[in-house]
Amino acid sequence: MPGIFGLSLHNTDGRLHFTAMTQKMRLLPTIHIKSISESPEFCCATSHIALFAHHDVINSDVQCWFDGELYQTAHSKPDNAPVPEPAEQLRNAYLAGELASFLRAADGAFNAVIYDMSQDKVLLIADRYGMRNLYYQKSSAGLCFAAEVKAILAARLAVTELAQLSFDCFMELGYLLEDHTWFNNIKLLPPATILEFDKRQNKSRLQRYWEWSEIKQQKLSFDDAVDQAAELMLESVKRRFNPNSSQGVSLSGGLDSRFILACIHKLWPDYPGQAYTFGTEECADITISKEVIRQIPNWKHHISLFTADNWFSPRIQKVLMTDGMLDMQHMHGSEFLQLLNYKIDMNGYAGDAILGGSFLDAKSCDQRITPALARRFYGAFTEYCDLNDTIYDLPHFEPHLYMNRIRRLTQMGVVNSQFDLEIRRPFMSNNLLEFVFSIPDHYRLNNKLYGTLLSRHFPKFYRNIRWQKTGWPISEQCPAGTAAVSGIAPPDFGKLQAYINYENLIRQPDAVASLTRLLNNPNALWRQLTDVDYYREFFIPHIYANLNRCNKILRLATVEIYLQNTKN
Template sequence: MPGIVGIISSNVDNELLEQMISSLRHEKWYKVDKYLDSFFGIARVHLGIFNPEPQPIFNEDKSLCIFMDGKIYGYDDEMNELKSEGYKFSVGNDPEFCLHIYEYYGIDFVKKINGDFVIAICDLKEEKLLLANDRYGLRPHYYAINNGKLLFTPEVKAILLDKNFKKELNDETVADFFAFGEILGNKTFLKGIEVLPPASILTYDRGIISIKQYWDFNYEPDYSKTEDEFVDELVETFKKAVAIRMKDNYRYGVALSGGLDSRSVVAAIEKDKRKDVFAFTFGPLDCNEVKIAKNVADIAGMKHKIIEITPELIIDNAENEILYSDGMDYIGVSFIPPVCRVVKDNNNIDVVFDGFAFDLTLGGSYLTDEIVNTKNKDELLKILYAKQRFFSEIELNKLFIVDYYNKIRHYPLNSFEKEFKVVKETHPGNCCDYLFLQNHVRRWTIGGQILERFCIEDSVPTYDNNLIDVILKIPPELRLNHCIYRKFLKKLSPELASFIYDKNMIRADAPLILWKAGAIYQRIGNKLKRQIWKLSKGKIFIPGKRTYVEFNDWLRTNENWKIFFKDLLLDKNAMSKTYFNQDYIKTLIREHEKGKKNNAQKILYLASFELFLRLFMNKDF
């Protein structure tokens, strides 16, 4: 992912910095801004879309300079205030504003800016560095301290270029990856490298590093407000969030699915501007998601393109996905970079809107009646731990060889308990959402944004600061079952709310009882398809058509997939043999092919780890 890469040290290695920059240039057309000083070497690798002007930008007396990746919004009043205080703006862009507001407010400046960003400010006189990110960590950057020097980068692999860095697999991360299907906390697959936590201000002062958290998700439910009052406030705030993100002269697109999050973004765009926004949807041409999205685009009056996803697109781009994500995502999303290239090249989109995590923040997608009504935290911990498991404990015992399983068997629970203890909320519903926002969304859902940014920029109005501040006041009982979400969408756009939702194939504005009935019907249908395949011994196949990827179907019927995964995982020289029991992998494949279980997702994760080992642990970058 493009971003800011740097070395902070008393003796900056320019050759290493150049190698790190080169490792981030996945496209020849990427742009690079670089600056060297006595105590730092920093570069910005970027797409030339947001803030294309050269960096760093200096203040008037050249005592400070700034590098910035990302975009901030809605600061006209603050800029005018700074001008009235005598600050000069020679460029007038986001980083220059951030530099001057830092001069005026000090490190509290980050509390006053709204957007997604990573900022590096260097004090050239005092030889200090400040590295700050947005509230939510929407542009992940990683850091390591090695032999007294600080290295930071948007991709882990760049740090591995330091020949003095000891490359060692983090077993706790391996345990997370398979126990939960994602990584918890700030870990990476490499010991000594962590992701910068959200809402962080990292300072480096003569070899001493400190990290301060300046914001957190603090739920303060306001039970004095009516549901209608919340709906009105949500609609007004969300429309403003979308509007301020459309003020600049970019070519906009929206990744439109069959769900409600991207539909909400479309609904919030002013009707006379929708014709200038290009909607695109990816998936098999006959899947429900594509059909729903096309109808939504037609109702909204937007241009729309369908980009087909095939099984081969996934496996052909599998290695690149592992390289781009540093192995922290799985190859099931490897279609995103090629899809975004098509969008960029054929439709001239600069910035794509996304309904990022709206189903969780507003829709309570992880909440259940059981969770909301849990009486104590110990019981809640058990419920959430069970809900989050991917491979069960019994399955992990079968998957890993004996010695390795005994080594890591306690790591998943320890890791989960550690993240659970961070949660300060009292209401179980708010505890649940906090935990999953800071882990599932920040470390897994964000993977789609990371992969998009390899060729286009993205904008997430669903994570607008003012909108999140409103959501944090909504009682969890109203977020449960998309209760307030459905009313919000209906108020925002009655015509778009009247169309079906891909998860249950029921109108978005339908009563909850119909939503639940639709979801049950979909589950029964999926189970019945698998049973027919099983009982007919593979002779009768009813393809799934609900979503944009059908991994379970593809791994049963697509010969290229069967060959790819068997060759990768059952190879006698597979690096994962050090960790995995290949006989159990054969069992997973056999169970899946016969229709006894749907194991495709797990097999994709196993393949992802094998590729990570080959690409990261068996070679130098």
């Protein structure tokens, strides 16, 4: 993902290493490099796609780089009042000794770097929820950091070892956990964290500036909770959407993207918007999204179709773009982003989990995260998670999943897209998340709160339009928030296809040939990390015994493509 990169070395001129990093951060011709500060002591810059570049503060004794979006702070001014650039706001907070309190109230998806020349200190900063990746490597040489792991590898400041745990975890779960990457000595900066590096002593420390446990519980009636959640979502969309800019909505057949579109329409009824849907011609997503767009004729609808010829090859480069941490099975839709007429996407990221309570069941409501709950999602890899961290001391277990499953899986889908678009995530606003985890979990159980909210406040888009998950419209009258609690879809809905059928696509001759060349090689690099013969145990049965093993096959392909590129 484009973003900040740089290094601060101990008694070593870092400029040649920085040049190598810069070359890697220019992965695509559409990437620009700006705000370059380069000296023997410290080097830093930002890579970005066209049109998206904040003004960094680099001509000062205290320099600051900012990447991402900042929507609200404790010092936010009234609407239409001039607001300093985010980098300037962060620098001012640091100089005033108020950086932690500033960040605690900051609403947005961002990371930042501050370099204090007089103190010989470097600060790496992550937003509350870690929605903008920043990796780092601390070694005897100093500190190296980048939005892309490939840039840290290019600096060659320390010997890197592949992490066996990461391979096992990725093959089982399809994503990595906590701060792990493919390499033992390269880490992902944790959420709500400031890493402070003292160059003189070549030491670093991590400081957390916010915890989920700070959220106060409240008593609120179900009906009031429904109405307040609707207001908070409208507020979040209003902050993140500008009708005068090039923005659109990635629209599926689900509830979340439709909710964002409905909010935009409510706030700006005459806005001539744009929506984008991908899939196969007869899939539920395209069928339902067409019904949604018919409710607002002034919106344009871009539809992109998968074929057997256009799904595999484009994803090879995307494995490199995501540093091998996104299963290529979850890259769907990014093949078509360059064809869109807008450059900012309002995304339904995590909406089903936040308002829909998709991780909840009756037994898990109103509980802190426990090993038993964690094992349901992480299996044998639960022991590698820090479940005892005080950050999770609240009567809700989902925040741990947000910081792992969502941050390490769903977030990598955003990383994949951000080489073409800027992604905004209204469901991840501070006010909405703090509200959701201040009320009882059972309000959200089985989509109850969400379904009631949508049918009560946005009936035009929900009462008579189906939900791709069930085939039925949501219903406020149904206690569980959906008319398809039984899981029985309408007869006609069963004829609709999924947006893409990987099981069959893998069996197409071209895909079989490509995957065989990649995986069935005695010198394949994945074989160095396991004694399991994934090719014989998963690929052969999938192709010749008509068994569905596409999860393991495409994860293995992701690993092999990435390892080959890293070796080269």
